[in-house]
Amino acid sequence: MFQKWHLFTPGPVPVAPEVLLAGARPTPHHRLPEFSAVLSEIREDLQYLFQTRRPVFFFASSGTGAMEAAVANLFSPGERVLVVRGGKFGERWGEIAEAYGLQPVYLDIPWGEAVSPEAVERALSENPGVAAILLQAHETSTGVKHPVREVAEVAHRAGALVVVDAISALGVYPLPMDEWGLDVVVAGSQKSLALPPGLSFVALSERAWERVEKAESPRYYFDLRREWKAYQKETTAYTPAVSLLLSLRESLQLIRKIGLERLFAHYALVSRACREGVLALGLEIFPRVPCEALTMVKLPEGVDGGALTRLLRKRYGVVLAGGQGQLKGKVVRITHMGHQSPLEGVLALSALEVGLSELGWPVKIGAGVARALEIIREHAEEVYA
Numbered sequence: 001m002f003q004k005w006h007l008f009t010p011g012p013v014p015v016a017p018e019v020l021l022a023g024a025r026p027t028p029h030h031r032l033p034e035f036s037a038v039l040s041e042i043r044e045d046l047q048y049l050f051q052t053r054r055p056v057f058f059f060a061s062s063g064t065g066a067m068e069a070a071v072a073n074l075f076s077p078g079e080r081v082l083v084v085r086g087g088k089f090g091e092r093w094g095e096i097a098e099a100y101g102l103q104p105v106y107l108d109i110p111w112g113e114a115v116s117p118e119a120v121e122r123a124l125s126e127n128p129g130v131a132a133i134l135l136q137a138h139e140t141s142t143g144v145k146h147p148v149r150e151v152a153e154v155a156h157r158a159g160a161l162v163v164v165d166a167i168s169a170l171g172v173y174p175l176p177m178d179e180w181g182l183d184v185v186v187a188g189s190q191k192s193l194a195l196p197p198g199l200s201f202v203a204l205s206e207r208a209w210e211r212v213e214k215a216e217s218p219r220y221y222f223d224l225r226r227e228w229k230a231y232q233k234e235t236t237a238y239t240p241a242v243s244l245l246l247s248l249r250e251s252l253q254l255i256r257k258i259g260l261e262r263l264f265a266h267y268a269l270v271s272r273a274c275r276e277g278v279l280a281l282g283l284e285i286f287p288r289v290p291c292e293a294l295t296m297v298k299l300p301e302g303v304d305g306g307a308l309t310r311l312l313r314k315r316y317g318v319v320l321a322g323g324q325g326q327l328k329g330k331v332v333r334i335t336h337m338g339h340q341s342p343l344e345g346v347l348a349l350s351a352l353e354v355g356l357s358e359l360g361w362p363v364k365i366g367a368g369v370a371r372a373l374e375i376i377r378e379h380a381e382e383v384y385a
């Protein structure tokens with residue numbers, strides 16, 4: 001009746017009105033000089049966001065497209081890569097690698113746990129000749145944050161490249177591509193970039209780029225050699241998603257205005273407040289090493305995640321995500337990504353409280369919210385000054 005949607009799903013995420021409006025302008029022609037100027041601006045701001053001096057490429061696809069582009073441009077059939085597999089998106093790296101005829105070596109870890117650099121080191125020494133390690137920065141399906149920086153150090157010592165799926169991580173916590181020596185960083189529009197779905201991004205280190213010329217995997221739309229030629233002429237190889245790019249320009253300007261440091265501080269604060277709120281309710285956080293993009297709550301025995309998310313959606317317009325794969329029905333995910341104000345995570349917590357109570361779980365209403373607010377009260381002045 002009074003339905004207003006509050007989206008807390010890990011993609012799509014809420015988009016700022018000015019970003020949406022930017023994309024609603026009449027479509028400019030993508031081969032005109034005016035649009036080249038837009039592209040230049042976007043490309044510069046993307047370098048700021050990726051913290052790199054390397055070019056950042058984009059495609060009209062969901063994030064998975066840029067993952068595929070990374071595999072198609074770097075490797076040849078038969079090559080071996082190490083895949084960190086501890087969730088749905090780690091599995092996806094493996095599936096793409098297999099589709100391209102690579103020979104993935106799997107480093108399997110239990111869902112909810114982060115990979116250890118020691119395990120990576122061991123796997124690399126047991127499998128000499130592995131060309132690269134493929135992993136997620138945030139494994140969105142388990143809420144885990146992997147130690148990308150440490151993994152990169154270990155991989156480089158073994159002569160392997162590091163390919164990072166940062167689709168739910170870029171812009172959420174520090175992931176300085178050049179400083180950490182990340183060889184490939186992949187991003188997507190509808191998660192941490194706070195845009196509608198439909199754009200994907202990939203940036204490559206110089207070392208990774210050397211492979212692009214030699215890789216023997218078939219590729220056409222995702223061929224970075226063509227994109228690089230077009231990039232140098234201030235255009236794109238094919239018709240870009242013009243309206244989304246106008247939105248992207250606006251979103252990147254907002255990010256620049258806020259500044260990466262403050263953005264990271266915001267995510268660190270709201271995610272911590274939410275986690276502590278969950279704990280104050282007597283619930284548990286699912287991942288052992290939680291990321292800042294979302295809070296994954298382990299549901300108590302007897303509470304069905306599907307029933308909870310349905311109730312919250314129908315009665316309160318609050319959209320939380322359930323679990324995927326083996327976690328279906330057992331967890332709910334509260335996402336912090338996107339256009340959210342400092343107290344919106346508290347709204348999600350309040351929904352969790354009331355929903356659990358309505359489903360008969362004995363929750364002390366207000367306990368989680370109170371704890372979250374205490375934490376925000378304590379730090380808001382530093383973060384939002």
Ligand SMILES: *Cc1c(COP(=O)(O)O)cnc(C)c1O
Pocket residue numbers: 011062063064065089136138139140141165166167168188191
């Ligand atoms: C969502 C997600 C993907 C897949 O992105 P799509 O845009 O749905 O193709 C891949 N990796 C991670 C870590 C994600 O969160």
